Each structure stands twice: as structure tokens, then as C-alpha cells.
Amino acid sequence: MKHLHSLRLTWEIAVRMIADALMVNGAVLSAFIAHFSYKVMVEHVTANTEVFFWIWRSYVRCYIGSAWLLTLICLVVFTLSGFYTYGRAYIGHYKRWIVIQSTSLSYLIFCFLLYAFNGAVTPGGSAWVLAWLLSVCALVAARAWSLLWRNLVLAERQLVKLPEKGKVRNVLIIGGAGYIGSALLPKLLEKDYRVRLLDLLLYGTEPIRNLLGHPHLEVMHADFRQVDRVVEAMSDMDAVIHLGAIVGDSACALNKELTIEVNLMATRMIAEVAKGSAVGRFLFASTCSVYGGSKQILDEYSQLNPVSLYARSKIASERVLMSMATASFAPTCLRFSTIYGLSGRTRFDLVINLLTAKGVVDGVITVFNGNQWRPFLHVEDAALGVLKSLEAPLNLVRDQIFNVGSNDQNYTIREAGEIIHGLLPTAKLVSGISGADQRNYRVDFSKIHRTLGFVPQWTIEQGVQQVINIIRSGAVKDYRDAKYSNAKFLTEEGSARMRCVNGWADDLIDQSSSGYRVLVEATGEAV
Numbered sequence: 001m002k003h004l005h006s007l008r009l010t011w012e013i014a015v016r017m018i019a020d021a022l023m024v025n026g027a028v029l030s031a032f033i034a035h036f037s038y039k040v041m042v043e044h045v046t047a048n049t050e051v052f053f054w055i056w057r058s059y060v061r062c063y064i065g066s067a068w069l070l071t072l073i074c075l076v077v078f079t080l081s082g083f084y085t086y087g088r089a090y091i092g093h094y095k096r097w098i099v100i101q102s103t104s105l106s107y108l109i110f111c112f113l114l115y116a117f118n119g120a121v122t123p124g125g126s127a128w129v130l131a132w133l134l135s136v137c138a139l140v141a142a143r144a145w146s147l148l149w150r151n152l153v154l155a156e157r158q159l160v161k162l163p164e165k166g167k168v169r170n171v172l173i174i175g176g177a178g179y180i181g182s183a184l185l186p187k188l189l190e191k192d193y194r195v196r197l198l199d200l201l202l203y204g205t206e207p208i209r210n211l212l213g214h215p216h217l218e219v220m221h222a223d224f225r226q227v228d229r230v231v232e233a234m235s236d237m238d239a240v241i242h243l244g245a246i247v248g249d250s251a252c253a254l255n256k257e258l259t260i261e262v263n264l265m266a267t268r269m270i271a272e273v274a275k276g277s278a279v280g281r282f283l284f285a286s287t288c289s290v291y292g293g294s295k296q297i298l299d300e301y302s303q304l305n306p307v308s309l310y311a312r313s314k315i316a317s318e319r320v321l322m323s324m325a326t327a328s329f330a331p332t333c334l335r336f337s338t339i340y341g342l343s344g345r346t347r348f349d350l351v352i353n354l355l356t357a358k359g360v361v362d363g364v365i366t367v368f369n370g371n372q373w374r375p376f377l378h379v380e381d382a383a384l385g386v387l388k389s390l391e392a393p394l395n396l397v398r399d400q401i402f403n404v405g406s407n408d409q410n411y412t413i414r415e416a417g418e419i420i421h422g423l424l425p426t427a428k429l430v431s432g433i434s435g436a437d438q439r440n441y442r443v444d445f446s447k448i449h450r451t452l453g454f455v456p457q458w459t460i461e462q463g464v465q466q467v468i469n470i471i472r473s474g475a476v477k478d479y480r481d482a483k484y485s486n487a488k489f490l491t492e493e494g495s496a497r498m499r500c501v502n503g504w505a506d507d508l509i510d511q512s513s514s515g516y517r518v519l520v521e522a523t524g525e526a527v
Ligand SMILES: NC(=O)c1ccc[n+]([C@@H]2O[C@H](COP(=O)([O-])OP(=O)(O)OC[C@H]3O[C@@H](n4cnc5c(N)ncnc54)[C@H](O)[C@@H]3O)[C@@H](O)[C@H]2O)c1
Pocket: 174, 175, 176, 177, 178, 179, 180, 181, 198, 199, 200, 201, 202, 203, 222, 223, 224, 225, 242, 243, 244, 245, 246, 247, 248, 262, 285, 286, 287, 288, 335, 336, 337, 338, 339, 340, 345, 347, 350, 486
């Protein structure tokens, strides 16, 4: 599959390079023909047929001798300028300028070499200026046309409405009994949605204790890898919010097969079931971890640089979902920042909550490395982001990826430690070195702000204060308890709870072999 994907990518790049090479060659040929025609018709340089053909042959020789070099230079410069890998500068309105600059640079290098080796720029400077102009026009026009074409197709798609069942009222929330889900559920119920929760309840019913028995909440205790339960859960729904996953770098690293099964394969199966059941609104929880390690400010179009299996499983899921988009299936991927603050299932394996708890209980706030950037978001605001996406006009969110967070809450880990220290001045702020976490990303959240009017309500200081208060109140007995940490929980208890979903098949095989014996005993022969 991986092999096929990279083969397809290589093929696409090769096609683009061939198209660019053809355009450059077409431009040179047209320029030569125009130059030759001018000489013949305006300057009358051809006294007789012999001279005519002699000059024509010199143009042909010149083309054969130099077009390959120009093509080569263009392809190298275009590649280095990010034409075929979508470097950050080669995006949106910058693209036109990069195309003009790169083409001009290629022609300059080429003419310089031509002059250096031939002592002249044959068949004439004006022919090459014209070729340069035509190349720029062709390359820019081709890109503008492809953009226009994509927009036309998209616009046409958006005209086709999803089969509406009226306003979205019935919502299936998968993995909604966790950290973000337990903050989202009350918001959905307050807004009168009818909610069906499908969750393995790995962390028990404690996170949603206050909501159990709510007339608009139906709880299905099941594993979302079981297709029959997913089909059952999907019936009569208008939208799906898929939050369920093995969450976090270290939790995912414990068992690669399980992570791929839960995070990727199940996501595709759930989306297929949603599509087949005409449930077109599909919100998927992704993560800003997909950006991995980068020094730039990253938006939804930036190159991804995952440094963990967790991030790769989310990128792969995003790709699968986007490739499934149709007129009646509209996925939206929400790349959440690192979450902090309290919910029904507060996690203490996330940096702000963990450092705060350490500060209160152990009197030490240990900041590892410190210079890595990370975007942060309160768990209540994460829930608000999901709600905004659910309630937005479909045209704004269909087939879209949004970073969910705030431009004001990008901090280095050291700055985050200093904020916590500011609220816990008696704790010691110390620095450590660790190579465990290589993530470093600073994220731009303008798109969700602009498109959905999303404005986070909480600050890190408020979230830290919340955590300080709850630890001091004694409501959290031990922040190191496995139930507060995904990796610890999976290591200590999870493998049994997350046992292979095909366990039913093993059971049936076992039962079948004993059934076979009974049959043999009853009939006296093997059937
Ligand atoms: N918390 C963060 O900082 C953060 C940041 C970025 C993205 N996200 C994404 O948001 C989503 C929710 O994160 P969270 O912090 O609430 O996670 P969580 O671990 O607290 O909750 C996950 C939920 O999924 C359920 N679940 C897991 N496997 C299941 C299975 N096979 N069948 C049924 N239920 C299953 C668990 O019981 C749990 O209720 C995840 O997809 C995560 O990748 C979270």
C-alpha cells in the first residue's frame, strides 16, 4: 500500500515535470518560428530558397543543440524552488511569483552558459527573450488553469446538497467518554442534540457520570473496530464526531499493529459505514503533532513532518477521509493543539497539566529542553471548536482541514513552565535535557478564526489555576495514577481491555471445535 502510494506520487511528479518540459520546449519552438518568420518576412534576409533552407537549418540545429540544456536547467531550478514538492513558498498567490522568478533564473543561467561556451547567444537575444516570455506565460497560465479547474469542480460539488434530514439533530460521538469527549458531551446536550455515544469506556463511566440517564444521551458500550456495532450506532444519525483513538506518541509506540488498527483502519471502516448510511457530516479529531519538527509558522497547507507513529496514523487517516469525500460525504479534520485544563477525564500526561500537578505535589516544575514551540488550547475550547464545526454551514467545512487553537497560545515549553511557576512561586523551576520528544511546532490558527469565527475563551493561566485548585482540593488522589495517563494505562491495564477485536472469532473457533466433537459423538462419524 505504502509502495503503491509512493509510486503514485512519483508518477504524478513525473507527469508534472514532463508537462513543464513540454511547455518550455513549446515556448522555444514558437519563439524560434516567430523569429525566423520575422527575419524572412520583415527583414527579407532570404535572397533565394537555398539561403532560406540554410537559415532554417541553422535554427533547427540551434534548437536541437540547446533546448535540452535549457530544459534540464529549468527542471533543476523548478525542483529546487519547490514546484513538485509544494514547498512553503510555492503556495497560493506566491506561486505566480515563484514561477516567474524560477523561469527567469533558468533562462539567465542558460544564456550565460550559451555565451560562455559559444561566444554568442544564437540564434539571437530577441529569440530567447521571446522564448522566456512565452515560457513564463505558459507556466503561469497552466497553474492558473489548474487552480480554476479545481475551484470549478469544487463549486459544482458544493452545489450538490447532502441528503438533508433537516438540521443536524442526531449526533454519533465515537470515543466521547475521554478527555475532550467528556467536555463536549454536556455542550451537545445543552444545545438539545440527541447524542449516541459509542465508546469502549476504557476509563470507565466516571468521565460522564453526571450525564448518565440524560434523556437525550444513549450510551453504547462497544469497540469501534466492530463493524456490526458501528453499523448499529450509525442508524438514524445526521453527523459523526470521531474522537476515538489511541492517543499520544508514547501510547501509540507501545503496539504498532494495535495503533494502526484502532487509529487508521477503524477510521476508514467507520467512514465507509457513515458513507453507506448517508451520514455525510463527518468530523475527525486529528492533531497538530502532524507538523512534527519545524522552525516555521505552520498553517494547514504547510508540509507535514511527523516524528511519531501517532502523528503518522493521523495523517494517514486524514488522507483516507479526504480521498473518500464525495458530494454526499463531507469530512472535516480538526487538528487540535495540545490540550490543558479540566474535564470529566482530565489527563495528567499532557505538558501543562503534568507540570502543574508536579509543581503542586512535588514542588518541582521540570522543563525538558525548553525551546520547543507548542500550541496550547483549553479542553473546553477544544469542545467549542468541535461544536462550531458541527454547526457551521456545510460549504465552509466540507473537505476542509482546520488547525484548532489560538495564535495567542503558541508558547515554548520553557515559557509554559514560567507561566506555571508564576502561579506556583514556591515550586522550583528546573531544566532538564531529554531526547524523547522531538516535536517543535508553532502553528497558525487564522483559518478557523476567519472561517468559523472560532475564538478560544480560556487562557493557560486560567487552566493552570483550575488544575492547581483541583489538586489542592484533594479530588485528584494521585496524578500519577494510570487512569490519568494513556501510555501508563495501556501498559498496565489496556492490553486486556483493548484485546484484539477479532477475539470473537477465536471464541467461535474454540466453540466450533468442541461442537465438532459433540457432533462426532452423537452421530458416530465425522461430518
Ligand atoms: N488531548 C489532546 O491534547 C489532543 C490533542 C490533539 C488531538 N487529540 C485527538 O482528540 C481525540 C480525543 O483525545 P482525548 O485526549 O479525548 O483522548 P482520550 O484517550 O482521553 O479518549 C479516547 C476515548 O476513545 C475511547 N476508545 C479508544 N479506543 C477505543 C475503541 N477501540 N473502541 C471504542 N472506544 C475507544 C476511549 O475509551 C476514550 O474514551 C483523539 O483522536 C486525539 O488524537 C487530542
